[in-house]
Amino acid sequence: MIFNMANVCKNYGNTEVLSNFSTSVEMEEVVCIIGPSGCGKSTILNLISGLAEPSAGEVANYSTAISYVFQEDRLLPWRNVYENIHIVNQNCSTKACLSLIKDVGLQGFEGYYPSELSGGMRQRCSLARAFNFEADLLLMDEPFKSLDYNLRIEMISLLLKLWDSTRKAIVFVTHEIDEALLLGDRILLLSSRPTKIVKEFKITAPKKCRKLADLQMVQIRSEIIKSFQAGI
Amino acid sequence: MKNFTTNRIWSAKSKKKLAWSGQQKPVKLESILLFAVILLCWQGLSTFYTPLVLPGPVLTFKSLMTIFQSDLLFSETLISFKRLMLGLMGAVLVGSVVGIIIGLNQRVRRLLEPLVYFVQSMPPILYITLAMIWFGLNGQATIFIVFVASVPIMVVNIKEGFDNIDIKLIQMGRVFKFSKTKMIREIILPSLKAYFKSALIIIIGLGWKVVVMGEVLSASTGLGSRITDARMNLQTDMVFAWGIIIILLCYTSQKVISALFNLSTARKQYDL
Ligand SMILES: Nc1ncnc2c1ncn2[C@@H]1O[C@H](COP(=O)(O)OP(=O)(O)OP(=O)(O)O)[C@@H](O)[C@H]1O
Ligand SMILES: [Mg+2]
Numbered sequence: 001m002i003f004n005m006a007n008v009c010k011n012y013g014n015t016e017v018l019s020n021f022s023t024s025v026e027m028e029e030v031v032c033i034i035g036p037s038g039c040g041k042s043t044i045l046n047l048i049s050g051l052a053e054p055s056a057g058e059v060a061n062y063s064t065a066i067s068y069v070f071q072e073d074r075l076l077p078w079r080n081v082y083e084n085i086h087i088v089n090q091n092c093s094t095k096a097c098l099s100l101i102k103d104v105g106l107q108g109f110e111g112y113y114p115s116e117l118s119g120g121m122r123q124r125c126s127l128a129r130a131f132n133f134e135a136d137l138l139l140m141d142e143p144f145k146s147l148d149y150n151l152r153i154e155m156i157s158l159l160l161k162l163w164d165s166t167r168k169a170i171v172f173v174t175h176e177i178d179e180a181l182l183l184g185d186r187i188l189l190l191s192s193r194p195t196k197i198v199k200e201f202k203i204t205a206p207k208k209c210r211k212l213a214d215l216q217m218v219q220i221r222s223e224i225i226k227s228f229q230a231g232i
Numbered sequence: 233m234k235n236f237t238t239n240r241i242w243s244a245k246s247k248k249k250l251a252w253s254g255q256q257k258p259v260k261l262e263s264i265l266l267f268a269v270i271l272l273c274w275q276g277l278s279t280f281y282t283p284l285v286l287p288g289p290v291l292t293f294k295s296l297m298t299i300f301q302s303d304l305l306f307s308e309t310l311i312s313f314k315r316l317m318l319g320l321m322g323a324v325l326v327g328s329v330v331g332i333i334i335g336l337n338q339r340v341r342r343l344l345e346p347l348v349y350f351v352q353s354m355p356p357i358l359y360i361t362l363a364m365i366w367f368g369l370n371g372q373a374t375i376f377i378v379f380v381a382s383v384p385i386m387v388v389n390i391k392e393g394f395d396n397i398d399i400k401l402i403q404m405g406r407v408f409k410f411s412k413t414k415m416i417r418e419i420i421l422p423s424l425k426a427y428f429k430s431a432l433i434i435i436i437g438l439g440w441k442v443v444v445m446g447e448v449l450s451a452s453t454g455l456g457s458r459i460t461d462a463r464m465n466l467q468t469d470m471v472f473a474w475g476i477i478i479i480l481l482c483y484t485s486q487k488v489i490s491a492l493f494n495l496s497t498a499r500k501q502y503d504l
Contacts, residue, residue, distance in 0.1 A: 049407055050406075051403050051406065051407065065409065066407060067407070067408075068404075068407045068408075070400070070404065072400065074400050074401060074403075074404040076401065076418060076419070076422070077422075078422040078425075079418070087408075087418065088408040129408075133408050
């Protein structure tokens, strides 16, 4: 186990975001979180990363370092793409850094500043930065939003490749059911506030050879959609 | 695009100059016209008064030439400039340190903030008078008043900068385990830069005015003392001429500061 939270409550003023929320993340596990907007997904990631403190309950973090793809890119406006990625890991060689930039499709833009990039490019820069940081737990908050279909597919396979070679535990927040189906060992379906885990799906098929048309995938997918339609 | 060399990463730097020179617009016809109209009005008005009350542009220009031909211009400007710089350097140093401490520490802020506003509320004539009593009629009084006038502006601006640091970037730094120095160098200082710049532009403008005011009242050297001399000798045209020189100095130094900062941020000025 790399992370565990038990009976966690989180309030912001009078809004109760989480109450008695418990979950855990195992080593090498990819946990996908799906839930309505505003239900507290980012809050959960902030609790895991230690950026937010629980109002009550226990949070236990056994990781040595956590990397985070924030919901917003949070790049340094005064640093260019290369510097923004290099800065989190100064031991990283120029070559490794450049190949990472190439992986996320930003080659040719190394010298550009965040303000000169599109939203999706900034997002990919932030993705590369998170990959460059040496950590055993990776938090990703809607990392592929504002990317087109092809890029999304590319980024998913990049993430799978990365996971295959490093076996980092990943917590992946998304609104796209397909992303969760392709990446997750476990999918947590959250309700709106006060947030509970409505359903938990386990996907046993190895990530490399999953197809969205597989029976298990289709079933899980229709269940998730049903829950959404029922209004969670 | 594809053949990437490490040089490309830094190529941004070479583009900075280009971007900056691109920003300079040619002087517009309108502004030349406006300037001509003002000169004409001045000329027209001056015909109604004796040169003792309102010297015309021609006479002023002649006096300006006399000043340019004498050694006085350089030596007096240098004296005033030295005083200005000493006062400002002190203010920048003390102001930045106090501003940063106030920004970092809430307790110190509660303690020092009222004091800063107290100093800022003091009318300049009050501390000029005090400076004359304390330091006598020489340059020290001038340096002192530049310092006192500028410190609170520096502090308030730096503090404002601290209040506007993006907490999300700080959080990012925390997640990626930035050391304290890295946090300061990569996030805090760059965030303060714009505020530092505006403070510097304000105090250098204010500084020239205060230096001259101090010299008019308390010194026998420097640009201000020339104005006093001219007044005593009933040379209003000289008062005008020195005035124009001071305005130009003030304006130019503000522009220089602004340009220096733009030089280093030219590529980052796009809206976020
Ligand atoms: N810093 C904060 N101060 C006050 N309230 C907050 C804060 N952060 C989050 N909240 C509240 O917590 C709730 C959950 O926010 P959170 O950002 O976790 O939602 P989310 O599930 O990530 O939504 P989205 O899918 O839109 O990103 C929201 O109702 C929000 O108003
Ligand atoms: Mg969110």
